[in-house]
Amino acid sequence: MLKVVGLNSANELFRSIPQDVQLNRTLKITEPLAEIEVIGVMDKLAEKNIASRKTSFLGAGAYSHYSPTVVDHLIQRSEFFTSYTPYQPEVTQGTLQYIFEFQTLACQLTGMDVANASMYDGSTAMAEAFLMAQRVTRRDKVVIAETVHPEYLAVAKTYTQHGDLEIETVHFDKESGRTLDADLNKLDDKTAALVVQSPNFFGCVEDLKLLADKAHAVGALLIVVVTEAISFGLLKSPGACDADIVVAEGQSFGVPLSYGGPYVGLFACKEKYVRNMPGRLAGIAYDQKGNRGFVLTLATREQHIRREKATSNICTNQGLIALAATIYMETMGRRGLQEVAMQNAQKAAYAAKRIAEIEGFSLPFSAPKFNEFVVRAPKSAEEILTELSKEKNIIGGLALSRYYADNPNDFLVCATELNSKEQIDNLVQALSEIK
Amino acid sequence: MSITKVTSHPTQNEELIFDRSQTGRVGYRLPKLDVEETNLDEILPAELRRDDDLEGVPEVSEVDVIRHFTRISTWNYSIDLGMYPLGSCTMKYNSRLNEKVARIAGFANLHPLAPESEAQGALELIYNLQEDLAEITGLPGVSLQPAAGAHGEMTGVMLIRAFLDKRDGVKSKERRVMLVPDSAHGTNPASAHLAGFTVKTIRSTAEGLTDMEHLKTLCGEGGIAGLMLTNPNTVGLFETNIQQICDEIHNAGGLVYMDGANMNALVGVARPGDFGVDVIHLNLHKTFSTPHGGGGPGCGPCCCTAELEPFLPTPRIVKNGENYKLDFHRPESIGRVKAFFGNFGMMVRALAYIQTHGAEGLREATEAAVLNARYVGHHLTETYDKPYESDSMHEVVFSHKKQSRKGVHTLDIAKRLIDYGFHPMTIYFPLIVEGAMLIEPTESVGRADLDAFIDAMKSIAEEAIETPDLVIGAPHTTRIGRLDEATAARKPVLRWKPEGEATAKSA
Numbered sequence: 001m002l003k004v005v006g007l008n009s010a011n012e013l014f015r016s017i018p019q020d021v022q023l024n025r026t027l028k029i030t031e032p033l034a035e036i037e038v039i040g041v042m043d044k045l046a047e048k049n050i051a052s053r054k055t056s057f058l059g060a061g062a063y064s065h066y067s068p069t070v071v072d073h074l075i076q077r078s079e080f081f082t083s084y085t086p087y088q089p090e091v092t093q094g095t096l097q098y099i100f101e102f103q104t105l106a107c108q109l110t111g112m113d114v115a116n117a118s119m120y121d122g123s124t125a126m127a128e129a130f131l132m133a134q135r136v137t138r139r140d141k142v143v144i145a146e147t148v149h150p151e152y153l154a155v156a157k158t159y160t161q162h163g164d165l166e167i168e169t170v171h172f173d174k175e176s177g178r179t180l181d182a183d184l185n186k187l188d189d190k191t192a193a194l195v196v197q198s199p200n201f202f203g204c205v206e207d208l209k210l211l212a213d214k215a216h217a218v219g220a221l222l223i224v225v226v227t228e229a230i231s232f233g234l235l236k237s238p239g240a241c242d243a244d245i246v247v248a249e250g251q252s253f254g255v256p257l258s259y260g261g262p263y264v265g266l267f268a269c270k271e272k273y274v275r276n277m278p279g280r281l282a283g284i285a286y287d288q289k290g291n292r293g294f295v296l297t298l299a300t301r302e303q304h305i306r307r308e309k310a311t312s313n314i315c316t317n318q319g320l321i322a323l324a325a326t327i328y329m330e331t332m333g334r335r336g337l338q339e340v341a342m343q344n345a346q347k348a349a350y351a352a353k354r355i356a357e358i359e360g361f362s363l364p365f366s367a368p369k370f371n372e373f374v375v376r377a378p379k380s381a382e383e384i385l386t387e388l389s390k391e392k393n394i395i396g397g398l399a400l401s402r403y404y405a406d407n408p409n410d411f412l413v414c415a416t417e418l419n420s421k422e423q424i425d426n427l428v429q430a431l432s433e434i435k
Numbered sequence: 436m437s438i439t440k441v442t443s444h445p446t447q448n449e450e451l452i453f454d455r456s457q458t459g460r461v462g463y464r465l466p467k468l469d470v471e472e473t474n475l476d477e478i479l480p481a482e483l484r485r486d487d488d489l490e491g492v493p494e495v496s497e498v499d500v501i502r503h504f505t506r507i508s509t510w511n512y513s514i515d516l517g518m519y520p521l522g523s524c525t526m527k528y529n530s531r532l533n534e535k536v537a538r539i540a541g542f543a544n545l546h547p548l549a550p551e552s553e554a555q556g557a558l559e560l561i562y563n564l565q566e567d568l569a570e571i572t573g574l575p576g577v578s579l580q581p582a583a584g585a586h587g588e589m590t591g592v593m594l595i596r597a598f599l600d601k602r603d604g605v606k607s608k609e610r611r612v613m614l615v616p617d618s619a620h621g622t623n624p625a626s627a628h629l630a631g632f633t634v635k636t637i638r639s640t641a642e643g644l645t646d647m648e649h650l651k652t653l654c655g656e657g658g659i660a661g662l663m664l665t666n667p668n669t670v671g672l673f674e675t676n677i678q679q680i681c682d683e684i685h686n687a688g689g690l691v692y693m694d695g696a697n698m699n700a701l702v703g704v705a706r707p708g709d710f711g712v713d714v715i716h717l718n719l720h721k722t723f724s725t726p727h728g729g730g731g732p733g734c735g736p737c738c739c740t741a742e743l744e745p746f747l748p749t750p751r752i753v754k755n756g757e758n759y760k761l762d763f764h765r766p767e768s769i770g771r772v773k774a775f776f777g778n779f780g781m782m783v784r785a786l787a788y789i790q791t792h793g794a795e796g797l798r799e800a801t802e803a804a805v806l807n808a809r810y811v812g813h814h815l816t817e818t819y820d821k822p823y824e825s826d827s828m829h830e831v832v833f834s835h836k837k838q839s840r841k842g843v844h845t846l847d848i849a850k851r852l853i854d855y856g857f858h859p860m861t862i863y864f865p866l867i868v869e870g871a872m873l874i875e876p877t878e879s880v881g882r883a884d885l886d887a888f889i890d891a892m893k894s895i896a897e898e899a900i901e902t903p904d905l906v907i908g909a910p911h912t913t914r915i916g917r918l919d920e921a922t923a924a925r926k927p928v929l930r931w932k933p934e935g936e937a938t939a940k941s942a
Binding site for chain 2: 002028031039052060062064077079080088089092124149151152163205207234235281287299312314318319338350353402
């Protein structure tokens with residue numbers, strides 16, 4: 001082939017690269033490894049992830065749930081995972097159809113009118129929602145509850161640091177664990193949006209209807225963040241509470257924890273804001289013979305057409321993970337999504353009740369919870385959790401001191417359908433033995 | 436000609452899942468609740484609970500789900516089926532080994548907030564991949580946090596912004612111009628905008644390279660924050676003046692960001708850090724073969740000079756003796772760009788790709804990718820208008836000029852390729868080539884397949900003369916024909932709704 005194109009050696013392929021910037025040496029990277037060797041290297045690394053083998057009550061934005069076998073099986077069909085983003089609809093109808101189903105399911109669960117084809121994850125979806133609210137309202141302030149996932153807030157701050165958007169924080173009520181009503185006077189006629197998470201970072205379910213009314217009273221939007229998508233099966237939908245934009249992390253829908261990613265962000269809003277939405281949208285279209293198909297649509301919002309005036313710099317969506325979530329939602333179906341949500345609420349309620357009975361331990365927040373709750377310990381939560389992990393092989397939750405310096409004795413416990421009664425009882429037993 | 440495409444065959448007419456739904460049907464089973472039940476009202480008062488009974492959410496069996504997705508999957512083209520010559524997208528083979536290792540329980544079941552001491556393997560893996568990418572790019576600071584190419588771009592330009600703000604203090608606000616060539620990806624100006632920069636466009640020369648005179652003029656106008664450059668550029672040419680370009684920008688007080696979309700032409704051959712580039716993003720889903728997945732997930736690491744390293748997103752993964760830890764104390768950092776640590780599953784796959792290839796294999800892949808594009812360019816240059824004479828790197832661009840005289844345009848040629856069993860090339864990009872057809876074969880195609888592709892392209896060119904309607908009406912072999920995208924955008928239907936309810940339309 002080199003001869004055909006008139007060359008004598010592979011080196012001549014790179015004639016247009018000036019000699020003095022060519023590498024002219026071998027990269028300092030491993031020798032090629034055989035499959036057996038790569039598996040050996042990876043197994044050894046995976047082995048060091050001790051936490052992956054322990055009973056765990058960690059949540060806080062990433063959750064352990066059961067994923068039906070069909071989910072991972074179907075996403076490994078090469079027609080799905082080795083396909084490109086669906087620019088050529090005639091040969092990507094499979095992808096476009098599941099995106100349309102994903103958008104529909106996201107609307108049904110959030111109670112919203114329209115949803116996009118997905119975002120990178122919940123945190124970036126929230127940052128995009130900030131920018132969208134700024135575009136829609138032409139106002140430059142966002143008021144956010146302190147009980148939104150701290151890493152989400154950090155991401156939003158990064159995204160908006162050069163966009164003239166002011167971010168103001170609302171404190172939480174120390175009794176209920178919910179957004180502090182009195183602090184909502186920070187909402188004013190400059191506010192683009194009020195942002196709350198429900199269930200919030202402490203696991204407390206917010207009164208979304210009340211918050212929507214407060215936001216709307218000053219002409220601001222209500223952005224609702226959901227990090228635990230399983231809660232949609234039981235909690236009143238943000239749409240039913242009159243939210244304007246809903247963003248959610250979809251990892252709970254059949255997606256492995258995988259040390260934080262890849263996950264999938266859901267992004268839904270009221271119909272009137274659709275042309276201000278970021279991200280891809282699939283819609284129905286017909287061919288000349290009247291056959292129904294699907295295409296990417298409303299692309300005039302996007303970067304490849306609008307360039308610097310686009311609604312976002314996002315290029316594609318989270319295709320394969322959106323597919324996993326779609327298969328999960330459809331396999332669990334209407335009744336499965338309800339039952340799994342119910343089991344989560346029941347397991348957490350049981351765990352909370354048992355832990356509260358241990359001497360010295362209490363539940364500081366009174367608001368209703370879904371599958372996570374804060375426990376106040378008689379001493380440093382960090383110490384307790386370290387001891388628990390070392391002595392009993394249980395990861396008992398997340399010490400809140402990671403994010404909130406004021407609460408050294410508090411930790412966040414999450415119980416899901418994967419935590420058996422035996423595991424919960426063992427946790428309770430272990431906590432009660434703490435000295 | 437009469438070709439019936441949609442038949443009554445069930446596998447070709449799989450409906451939406453919502454149309455398959457049957458009340459009472461289930462496809463899951465959970466264990467019985469094993470804890471004593473609490474009265475639901477005690478857990479959650481009724482006013483906080485859903486009252487719509489999830490109406491409309493499908494009720495289907497497991498086999499319904501399997502058939503549904505298996506059927507619709509057959510309507511997709513995929514790399515495993517054949518050549519996927521999308522320029523700028525690097526559709527190379529996705530090794531099954533990479534899929535296997537990403538699913539090892541010790542990775543898949545690891546919670547991102549697990550104690551650092553109990554997640555050492557994951558941190559070590561991220562660290563090792565960072566080291567390899569630093570060696571490949573010649574840029575020592577690496578963050579794997581960005582989730583995609585555009586996300587890595589945003590991170591990169593924000594690093595530039597943070598650097599300038601620190602270096603110039605308040606005077607930094609006089610430096611807000613980001614130069615972007617007219618051949619750039621649309622994400623470049625969109626990302627620059629997010630970092631608060633205004634975009635000025637640099638012209639390309641008739642030879643397809645950055646116009647040095649125009650670059651100098653723009654630099655002379657002042658206010659230069661930096662340049663966003665793809666190299667090889669989007670017409671598939673290496674910017675031979677790359678060192679002078681970087682010097683111009685540096686002399687004007689700005690920094691150079693390189694869009695790494697086309698790194699598949701350079702790995703093992705040349706390193707951006709050695710050209711004078713300050714920051715680059717990579718696409719693990721292009722160059723390092725993590726699957727495109729029908730449009731994500733990706734991973735868009737950001738690699739930079741030691742000077743820019745303090746500004747990288749937090750937390751950083753650092754090595755401390757034999758241990759790895761997360762460093763959150765980075766006062767100059769631009770902040771987080773994503774919750775947790777990025778798309779870890781993609782990092783596992785990319786590292787497996789690098790280890791399978793080794794240093795020599797990576798260079799060989801680059802050579803094969805460039806040779807394949809050169810071969811296609813060589814064989815089609817008589818048939819299609821090739822706007823730039825210079826040697827192409829890993830991708831080659833043509834225009835429809837010769838065919839459009841007969842009324843056959845790029846879109847038609849692309850659609851007709853489908854009938855020949857190939858995925859279309861990238862079309863109408865870059866914007867500077869009228870009716871552009873950007874072809875990137877990648878290294879994952881052998882000579883026989885390249886020849887078949889070349890034959891198909893030649894055959895289509897003949898058809899464009901002899902039977903143009905055949906090309907204009909393509910594709911003829913797919914389930915559906917060309918879709919009316921204009922109507923779809925004018926009257927958008929973006930979700931399913933039960934019969935009787937109006938489907939959602941936009942405001």
